[in-house]
Amino acid sequence: MQKQQPDSDNSVHEKRLAIFASGSGTNAEAIMTYFANHPSVSVAALLSNNPNAYALQRAQKFNVPTFVFNRHQFKESHEVLSWLIEKKITHLVLAGFMWLVPDYLVNAYAGRIINIHPALLPRYGGKGMYGMHVHEAVKAAGEKETGITIHLVNERYDEGKILLQARVKLTGTETADEIAAKVHELEYRHYPDVIEKWVRNS
Ligand code: GAR
Secondary structure: OOOOOOOOOOOOOOEEEEEEOOOOOHHHHHHHHHOOOOOOEEEEEEEEOOOOOHHHHHHHHOOOOEEEOOHHHHHOOOHHHHHHHHOOOOEEEEOOOOOOOOHHHHHHOOOOEEEEEOOOOOOOOOOOOOHHHHHHHHHHOOOOEEEEEEEEOOOOOOOOOEEEEEEEEOOOOOOHHHHHHHHHHHHHHHHHHHHHHHHHOO
């Protein structure tokens, strides 16, 4: 059987992103907005492990095709990869996606999967450290700053090459929700821009 491989030919002009999101999808929306009229980059799919993810509705608003998958389809059957190849996806963008990416997908899209983490890695990273859990831990530790990390994805949680970190000061009196809001603001400001630069060179 021939090995399934996405198109990695750099002469193909258009970069076609697939966003993976498990929840609300405010970052997904910021990315879809940013690339809506872009000459060479488009958001061509949004995938989710969660059929109730609000991110799916955001995608529909942008006429972006969606695919909901279960653990078996993602981890074992490679059905997700077949779908990505059918849609001619060149790059994967994780935006609030909570599952570990399996080895076969990391290998198929080597260097072409990016993630955003809502803290300054390597602190507050790893299994179980996602979404509000991160902001609650930052608050409990009384940190005087937090931030975001945008990094490439490998087989381990939060360990790929870092492309950008951005920081925001904390007074120490913020609630976890207020910390989340400050971090989200940084995410919307930087993630689309970093994605644009990264796809240009990968
Ligand atoms: C974002 O803050 C993102 O950094 C975080 O989940 C949130 C999703 O928000 N991702 C992780 O924690 C991954 N480890 P959104 O659904 O509104 O974009």
